[in-house]
Amino acid sequence: MADRWYAVRVPQEPKRVLTLEEVNALLPRVSELVGRQLDVRREIQGFLARLGELTGDVPERIVLDPADPADLRALKRGLVEHIERYRAGWRELEEMGGVLKDSRLGLVDFYGQVDGKLVWLCWKYGEDEVGFYHALDEGFSARRTLAQSMRHRLLN
Numbered sequence: 001m002a003d004r005w006y007a008v009r010v011p012q013e014p015k016r017v018l019t020l021e022e023v024n025a026l027l028p029r030v031s032e033l034v035g036r037q038l039d040v041r042r043e044i045q046g047f048l049a050r051l052g053e054l055t056g057d058v059p060e061r062i063v064l065d066p067a068d069p070a071d072l073r074a075l076k077r078g079l080v081e082h083i084e085r086y087r088a089g090w091r092e093l094e095e096m097g098g099v100l101k102d103s104r105l106g107l108v109d110f111y112g113q114v115d116g117k118l119v120w121l122c123w124k125y126g127e128d129e130v131g132f133y134h135a136l137d138e139g140f141s142a143r144r145t146l147a148q149s150m151r152h153r154l155l156n
Contacts, residue, residue, distance in 0.1 A: 016097040017111045020146070023121050024129045026096055034106040034125045037089045040082055041103060047079040107140055114146075 018026075052058045054072055062076050062083075090100050093108065099120075101107040106125025111118060114133050122132040122143045132143040 015094075015111070017113060017118065018097050018121070020112060020121060020130060023097075023110045023112065023123070026098075027123065027129060030093065030096060030098060030108060030123070031125065033089060033093055034108065037086065037093075037103070038106055038125065040086045040089065044079065044082045044086060047075060047082060050075055051079065101140065 048058050051062075051072075054075065062080055064073065064076055064080065066073070068076065090103075093100060097110055098108045099110070101109050108123050108125075109120035110123070110130070112121035112133065113119065117135075119133045119135060120138075121130045122134055122140065123130045124140075131146055133146055134140070134143040
């Protein structure tokens with residue numbers, strides 16, 4: 001499930017189909033980025049909690065109102081900056097070929113091929129390499145193992 005301040009966009013056509021080797025080579029950068037994103041997400045949640053404490057409500061939209069008290073304006077400004085940074089981070093992931101599937105868990109899929117079919121190569125934050133895949137119309141719960149003995153035969 002996506003945060004309301006970042007909607008998951010799954011492209012209609014694959015932007016880039018990657019090999020398992022290409023995805024695994026990207027994982028150090030992806031892992032660092034996703035780790036930062038999870039931290040920024042927690043910070044945003046903190047900002048939202050403080051905003052709720054100050055105003056009694058967490059609005060759907062953050063309006064930078066010059067009439068707000070200085071502390072509220074600063075809080076909203078910080079929140080907006082964090083949300084912009086968060087969105088930019090996920091765009092960076094997309095530019096690497098990743099598709100965010102769950103911002104809370106750090107689930108990222110990459111287009112790949114198994115037995116000549118287009119699939120999602122499935123990675124979760126904390127995993128050292130991509131070891132799973134699933135069909136494009138399936139989710140995390142349907143992911144299957146890319147067993148070491150199968151990898152050469154199945155991929156690409």
